Amino acid sequence: xxxxxxxxLGFVPLNDAAALIxxxxxGYFASEGLSVELSREAxxxxxxxxxxxxxxxxxxxxxxxxxAMALGAGCEAxxxxxxxxxxxxxxxxxxxxxxxxxxxxxxxxEGLARLIARRRDQESSPLxxxxxxxxxxxNYLLRDWMARGGIEPDRDVRLTVTPPPRSAxxxxxxxIEGFCAGEPWSQVAVRAGVGCIAMRSARFAPDAPDKVxxxxxxxxxxxxxxxxxxxxxxxxxSAWSENPANRAxxxxxxxxxxxxxxxxxxxxxxxxxxxFHRDGANxxxxxQALWIVQQMARWGQVKIDPETTRTALGVYRPDLFDQAIKAxxx
Amino acid sequence: xxxxxxxxxxxxxxLVAEGLAGVAPLEVRQAAIFDEAEAAAFxxxxxxxxxxxxxxxxxxxxxxxxxxxxxxxxMFVDRSEPGRAEEAVRAGVAAYVVNxxxxxxxxxxxxxxxxxxxxxxxxxDDLDKARSDLASRRTIERAKALLMKERGLEEEAAxxxxxxxxxxxxxxxxxxxxxxxxxxxxxKGDGA
Numbered sequence: 466x467x468x469x470x471x472x473x474l475g476f477v478p479l480n481d482a483a484a485l486i487x488x489x490x491x492g493y494f495a496s497e498g499l500s501v502e503l504s505r506e507a508x509x510x511x512x513x514x515x516x517x518x519x520x521x522x523x524x525x526x527x528x529x530x531x532x533a534m535a536l537g538a539g540c541e542a543x544x545x546x547x548x549x550x551x552x553x554x555x556x557x558x559x560x561x562x563x564x565x566x567x568x569x570x571x572x573x574x575e576g577l578a579r580l581i582a583r584r585r586d587q588e589s590s591p592l593x594x595x596x597x598x599x600x601x602x603x604n605y606l607l608r609d610w611m612a613r614g615g616i617e618p619d620r621d622v623r624l625t626v627t628p629p630p631r632s633a634x635x636x637x638x639x640x641i642e643g644f645c646a647g648e649p650w651s652q653v654a655v656r657a658g659v660g661c662i663a664m665r666s667a668r669f670a671p672d673a674p675d676k677v678x679x680x681x682x683x684x685x686x687x688x689x690x691x692x693x694x695x696x697x698x699x700x701x702x703s704a705w706s707e708n709p710a711n712r713a714x715x716x717x718x719x720x721x722x723x724x725x726x727x728x729x730x731x732x733x734x735x736x737x738x739x740x741f742h743r744d745g746a747n748x749x750x751x752x753q754a755l756w757i758v759q760q761m762a763r764w765g766q767v768k769i770d771p772e773t774t775r776t777a778l779g780v781y782r783p784d785l786f787d788q789a790i791k792a793x794x795x
Numbered sequence: 796x797x798x799x800x801x802x803x804x805x806x807x808x809x810l811v812a813e814g815l816a817g818v819a820p821l822e823v824r825q826a827a828i829f830d831e832a833e834a835a836a837f838x839x840x841x842x843x844x845x846x847x848x849x850x851x852x853x854x855x856x857x858x859x860x861x862x863x864x865x866x867x868x869x870m871f872v873d874r875s876e877p878g879r880a881e882e883a884v885r886a887g888v889a890a891y892v893v894n895x896x897x898x899x900x901x902x903x904x905x906x907x908x909x910x911x912x913x914x915x916x917x918x919x920d921d922l923d924k925a926r927s928d929l930a931s932r933r934t935i936e937r938a939k940a941l942l943m944k945e946r947g948l949e950e951e952a953a954x955x956x957x958x959x960x961x962x963x964x965x966x967x968x969x970x971x972x973x974x975x976x977x978x979x980x981x982x983k984g985d986g987a
Contacts, residue, residue: 518885
């Protein structure tokens with residue numbers, strides 16, 4: 466061993482990056498004979514670019530971003546694979562305490578719609594909400610939540626992108642009145658006393674795909690055996706992360722500054738409704754890719770045609786997942 | 796040409812701004828955080844963003860909302876010069892051109908930003924190494940002093956002993972010294 470990492474994988478500081486962090490810290494990569502270095506990234510755009518040019522071998526990625534890369538939406542088209550689903554649930558819509566008071570405790574999206582109608586009559590400026598990235602489950606869930614309450618997101622509110630680590634400050638400064646992001650960032654806002662959770666993805670859309678492990682197709686084709694080994698390590702790490710007996714240790718691992726780097730109480734509170742492994746969570750079902758491409762089309766990001774659908778669905782690779790698991794049994 | 800530099804690392808942003816001063820005619824402004832209103836007031840032709848800034852995602856999204864047309868530089872350098880985009884990504888630089896500025900005019904800006912980012916990384920690495928060298932030297936001095944005191948060795952003999960342990964085990968001298976100090980602490984009971 467030279468000590469030099471053989472593979473570099475990227476992650477964004479979120480609870481749902483647990484499988485990658487645990488696979489490294491609990492030695493699951495090592496026991497598969499892999500030397501892996503994790504690179505903590507501050508933005509999804511940088512994750513995308515680094516994966517595209519090969520500065521990262523693979524990454525923890527927003528599932529819709531992997532599809533957007535394959536479709537060339539917002540970037541050069543790059544053939545991508547998503548052979549592993551990292552989580553379901555674990556995201557939330559958080560609104561400012563001011564807004565929560567104005568729409569009432571049980572107000573929900575309908576209460577927000579009534580407030581927006583009143584504000585329109587008074588000719589007040591539209592409320593601003595933040596999402597993590599245009600191509601994210603968070604963008605689609607916030608829009609869907611609003612739409613079900615009778616709000617037209619593109620007409621009735623202003624939607625912007627806000628970096629999750631800054632969301633609590635932006636709420637307290639009144640720059641935004643709400644945001645949708647992965648945990649622990651809602652819990653950080655709640656614990657700072659500036660936000661209230663208005664919707665949890667685990668309740669609102671328990672089957673909505675969130676993060677995947679993704680790499681370029683070129684990388685996957687050149688590293689078949691290593692990919693199998695990586696997926697097996699991620700599967701073990703996901704099972705370990707799901708196990709309630711390991712919760713305290715998981716919280717301690719995620720809280721470290723080089724990982725998520727947020728205090729343990731916020732991390733733990735944010736782990737409450739995340740599904741890492743149970744009920745077959747890790748096998749990337751093509752139906753999930755279909756849901757994503759439908760959301761993209763619904764909100765005008767892509768036009769649905771047979772070619773687009775074929776390319777988008779082709780990113781999800783349950784066959785590669787199955788192959789890696791079969792190699793375990795062998 | 797107006798250049799806006801977004802970098803949470805203000806020392807590095809200053810380094811880039813200084814480097815760009817040579818590329819005339821140019822107006823440069825730097826900020827730690829991207830503010831849409833400030834950016835609109837400055838009306839930059841090019842936005843240079845540090846890859847480690849979370850604001851990259853904010854700037855990315857502006858293409859979607861139509862507030863000025865921002866195009867990432869990686870999208871066109873890739874076609875004309877393979878490898879260039881990769882170089883910029885590895886150097887930690889992202890850049891966006893506003894409203895269709897000719898790509899060729901951005902090249903010098905990107906070159907300067909990339910070279911300054913690399914220079915800063917080199918300076919920081921050197922500083923880290925200097926710091927860790929200093930810490931190693933202190934550890935070795937303390938281990939030597941302890942050996943002299945506990946075993947009545949001369950300074951030269953204490954050093955030779957540490958040196959021999961290091962060579963026998965194939966581990967760095969500072970690691971041996973640190974182990975020795977930790978072990979001595981345990982024996983005295985203050986590490987238990």
